[in-house]
Amino acid sequence: MTPTAPVPKPHVKTIATVCLSGTLDDKLVAAAHAGFDGIELFEPDLVASTSSPAEIRRRCQDLGLEIVLYQPFRDLDSTDPDQFARNLIRLDRKFDVMAELGVDLILVCSNASADAVADVDQLAAQLREAGDLASRRGTRIAYEALAWGREVDLWQQSWDAVRRADHPAVGLCLDSFHILSRSSTIDELAEVPGDKIFFLQLADAPHKDMDVLQWSRHYRLFPGEGAFDLVDFTASVLRAGYRGPLSLEVFNDVFRQSSPVRTAIDAVRSLGALEAGLDDALPRQRFDAAFVELSVTPTNLAVAESALSALGFTPSATHRSKRVTAWTQSAATILVTVTTDAPEDDSSAIAAIAFDAEDPTGFAASAEGLNVSALPRVVRPGEADLPAVAAPDGVSVFFVSTTSGGLDWRRDFDPVPGADGETGAGITGIDHVSVTAPFDRYDESVLFYRSVLGMRTDEVAEYPGPYGLVRSHLLRADPSGFGVALDGPLLRRGKWTPGVQTPQHVAFVTDDVIATLNALPPDAPxxxxxxxxxxxxxxxxxxxDEFVESLREANVLYDRNAHGEYLHAYTTVIGSQVYFEIIERRGDYRGRPLADAPIRMAAHVAARRGKATTSG
Amino acid sequence: MTPTAPVPKPHVKTIATVCLSGTLDDKLVAAAHAGFDGIELFEPDLVASTSSPAEIRRRCQDLGLEIVLYQPFRDLDSTDPDQFARNLIRLDRKFDVMAELGVDLILVCSNASADAVADVDQLAAQLREAGDLASRRGTRIAYEALAWGREVDLWQQSWDAVRRADHPAVGLCLDSFHILSRSSTIDELAEVPGDKIFFLQLADAPHKDMDVLQWSRHYRLFPGEGAFDLVDFTASVLRAGYRGPLSLEVFNDVFRQSSPVRTAIDAVRSLGALEAGLDDALPRQRFDAAFVELSVTPTNLAVAESALSALGFTPSATHRSKRVTAWTQSAATILVTVTTDAPEDDSSAIAAIAFDAEDPTGFAASAEGLNVSALPRVVRPGEADLPAVAAPDGVSVFFVSTTSGGLDWRRDFDPVPGADGETGAGITGIDHVSVTAPFDRYDESVLFYRSVLGMRTDEVAEYPGPYGLVRSHLLRADPSGFGVALDGPLLRRGKWTPGVQTPQHVAFVTDDVIATLNALPPDAPxxxxxxxxxxxxxxxxxxxDEFVESLREANVLYDRNAHGEYLHAYTTVIGSQVYFEIIERRGDYRGRPLADAPIRMAAHVAARRGKATTSG
Incomplete structure (x- = not known):
């Protein structure tokens, strides 16, 4: 790679209308509201619109959106000269539409039909002819290799054709999905003159072992939400000299039926995080969990306190002005807040996670840069003003520091006299917190933790619960640090949902789970x-037999892999959705034993039904 | 194929517990309620159950369910003799569990791990050793080739191993998915002695171009719901001499989270339809649409009547005792029924479709044989007692005859004096009716029309609406006959659903759509x-240009394929969800131009929003 001039920042950010749900006007309003600079106009959105191209042009101008690309034009080249001639007429008619729209760039994708041209010189000649037409109409053509193109399915082939076409109005369109889904190298991009890369489309995706066309049409994600390395990819394209917009083109079944305003905000955040990644400016702080806040209804308070007490926690401090108690055991702290603002009398919920870092304001600043709204807070004189944002999963995220006085959450609390904060039952800290992400906001939630907190996905999996399949991400900033697990139904749940709808749990860690359990009182839940x-x-x-018997007596689940062992026990559900886990890791067992999840879920159902039987 | 003794009927019908949602007890109750004779016990359901094997055995006995198979046992064979020895110990422990359960057959599937045995003689020797163990424990082994087995992935390979094992306790398990997903031939089944086929598992599936394991784990369907020919497959297995249960093993993401009682009823119906197919007893009657019944609220009646009138329909008859009017044009009849039992003031709905056949009671009898409940009806003296059943999509299905007096719906109606029933605007009949199937009951709906009415899927497709992807089946009993289109969202809709939730429409046919449209009054909707x-x-x-201009002036959409042309226009939505289509087919254009659907949907949104703007 040769060093080039620095890339102008911030980049122009655009989004293809196909990424968003609704009518064309819904999409334009959402893109503008989220702060995009422009759009790629997806032809079917234009064709179905009741607005004329000129009206759409004015609407975009009014909304501050530039139309940067008209797309897609399919099957331009042909082995049949008559067909190619008809295709040029078709192209010319699209240039009419583009003139009305005021857009001068069209995406031509490689031919996926039976008459696709295989000979690169013939293809180049046809592109050149199309380029002549484009020049006459004051437009340009960005040629893209579809991953499922019939003759051209690699970007290197599209570049070969564009290079041989050697026409100023014919350049490349690079799409990260088409390239990374084929595991293509982009090393040769350094040989491509930057001004021949006319357009760059960005999409992430999860790993899928399936037909690439179906993968592309249903499962694309915004950068940072999937498994591709978009930072590396985009950096290569920028190093090659590309100076156009960073543009999103994501086909996703869920986004297609979700609120376009939300999706657009998520989309613009993904480009912000990508830019931060390009600048090596994503958060890299190590952090611990300062506390996890549990909100409980008054009727549920006794159950929650008795559960924490039974697990060896003691009240260590009380808030000066609110009904909040800190329950502590070694490095694990649970704030119990009484709320009267809950949907059900027996509601309990993980209301907040506080991340304890050296530079909490750095986190807050990066969150603000990613359009994550700060939570409004009422701060009384003398109280800590802790920066906080709302995660898409509904949990509040606080940034605190136990080494910086002003951002130390403990200054608002009075210690409970006599509380020593020592180990009660051997619990030493919090391993991870598991929350349920709403169906429509699962991928947005993954992006939130990756971008705002610099976490990475340690484990991605799917497991069967009694009432349906569950998808799961475990995110950590460093392999041995505090984790957040995001679970959610693989399909949106319907009416038949007898299980806990949105389970949440806190996983405590101990050095010896059986000793910890044996230390608990007999009525521990x-x-x-x-x-x-x-x-x-x-x-x-x-x-x-002896070891299995010791597990059975303590109600401990067990797993083992090549790296170590994982022993764990659960409490029953406290209120409507929250429970606790106690974990002992032996050796270097990372991740979680997800095969145990269905056992836990069925046992929770049985405990709930048993309770219903005995206490009505 | 050599003729064999007739197969005893009805077959024993069983279902694997993994097909159904819920806890093990939920599944057992559902299977028994639906009328299954027994179950395959899926091991994870047992492991997660709080009931002991002996308790499960008693529970099944009480429910009248036999446990016919314990499954699955994975990775039995091994290239490592020590590992194989450990696997035999593991197998022996499963035999302990099976003894408590009272089940004597275990499914062993081909090894998918790295130590799978490739050499067929070594594999046979290990199966023989396992067979010795099974014999000592009074059990038998059904060996199955997984489609993704590492060394054994075709049923022919599993048969080769079983044949060479030559052990009375070792036989075959045949699974239709593993075989048909690989497009394997089953011609050689004739060489397999019937008593060596220990078990038969049945599953259908849609065509998918994806990794076979993921296809199997997420998308299986009950027989008759997918694209495989289960009748032909099952007939071959029965001809080979198999005499065990017909057993369902379906992994399906939607069924996993739907009511198990409903799913089990659908499942038993699929086996009933399969048996009818084996007996060549599925309905084969030709039929027309006698009428489509539209229910409208009083506030909506004028809009509906004015729309029908504008389309050239005239009131031809009125019901003697109910507020029902028959609107007729040539062979198309719409009954308009006033209901006060609708969810919203502006509700309108397709309430019923009446199928006019030579032998309506034959249809009703076959529906009854498939556990489709007859609809209760209040019949007054002298009124026609028309058999009717409820389709899973919520529409009532009537079986009538215009050639048999007792089942002629018209006997309950008084003709309107002066109505001649002649063509008003050139509409000659009903081409198809399109209804929305509920998300959880889409596949059940397909099976309903295929089994109860003997329809076949003419076209299966997926198209993008403004608010999400839509899946679609078009079913007909004969290629030029009356059709039912089932549409439904590909994913369950969430809160952001501004479109019409459950669109329904009646598609009328004309010989000349532009002439028909030109014959309509200017205020036709x-x-x-x-x-x-x-x-x-x-x-x-x-x-x-002239032709396109004539289409534009008449608001006609146009498509063309290799067989013919399709011209069509729509009305606006009448009330909350119903609209009409007028179709002209030229040449032999079958199916529907689904690329036009997004245009229609966006135009409906625009019409609705425009209406909201002008009339409040």
Missing amino acids: ILRIPANYYVDLRARLDLT | ILRIPANYYVDLRARLDLT
């Missing part, structure tokens, strides 16, 4: 694990 | 199609 589980465990793994 | 559509149409297809 530990979830009973069915005997069948231990029979199967003994059949599956080479464990001694 | 024809949907305005945007000018952009015609600009694009002219660019896409080689049509004269």
